[in-house]
Amino acid sequence: MDRKEKNKIKKYLLLQRDLGFDEFYLPESSRRPRKITVKRLGIDNFAEAESVDQLEATIKRCKRCPLGKTRTNFVFGVGNPEADIMFIGEAPGRDEDLQGMPFVGRAGKLLDKMLAEIGLNRNEVYIANILKCRPPNNRDPEQDEVDQCLPYLTKQIKIIKPKAICSLGRIAAQRILQTNMALGAMRGRWFDYHGIKFMVTYHPAAILRSNSYLPGALEDLKRLLKTVNPRKTGMK
Numbered sequence: 001m002d003r004k005e006k007n008k009i010k011k012y013l014l015l016q017r018d019l020g021f022d023e024f025y026l027p028e029s030s031r032r033p034r035k036i037t038v039k040r041l042g043i044d045n046f047a048e049a050e051s052v053d054q055l056e057a058t059i060k061r062c063k064r065c066p067l068g069k070t071r072t073n074f075v076f077g078v079g080n081p082e083a084d085i086m087f088i089g090e091a092p093g094r095d096e097d098l099q100g101m102p103f104v105g106r107a108g109k110l111l112d113k114m115l116a117e118i119g120l121n122r123n124e125v126y127i128a129n130i131l132k133c134r135p136p137n138n139r140d141p142e143q144d145e146v147d148q149c150l151p152y153l154t155k156q157i158k159i160i161k162p163k164a165i166c167s168l169g170r171i172a173a174q175r176i177l178q179t180n181m182a183l184g185a186m187r188g189r190w191f192d193y194h195g196i197k198f199m200v201t202y203h204p205a206a207i208l209r210s211n212s213y214l215p216g217a218l219e220d221l222k223r224l225l226k227t228v229n230p231r232k233t234g235m236k
């Protein structure tokens, strides 16, 4: 369903509410969730994907690097595919690998709280990682893993077209911007990533290790929100 159709339904429901109806009876058939199938391309043609769903369907069985053999789940990304803001972390950890979703463990819970602090929730942004599979024992991503996986993220970014990207931590930023700059040198400034504003803040896992990073990270997120003129529902 596209945004126009959603708005039409919203308008209709608001009208019904104004007319005094507060309950809707749907026929049994319309209550069953419909399975949406998307055309899967050959993995070598993933760059032709036109939607995040199609991209995910195309790449989710990827075995291009050894992590494809050790993962439990491929962790594609979550959130609003039309989001103005995209957060990019490093790689799935244990919880993410088990659940198939990014940032669902302790660091993810903290990220949710930080988003709530600036009036957002994870359904209003998009969250992904530079690697889609968990490196054993959460070690840093190897260069060949990044080389294989980054084009998927690049394509994801091209489809979502966020107004701004916030890198969670140094490693994602260094790999995406192809720089060796230290986190301290990257924080507090805007980079240009193919016409998209790009900034860096502390990784939530680093904040869990040292709470002293939290105020700075929240300042970063506020600056991010202020710079982006959000078009999503619920964002003022």
Ligand code: URA
Residues within 6 Å of the ligand: 089, 090, 091, 092, 093, 096, 101, 102, 103, 104, 105, 107, 108, 129, 205
């Ligand atoms: N850390 C990350 O960088 N990404 C996740 O998805 C979870 C933890």
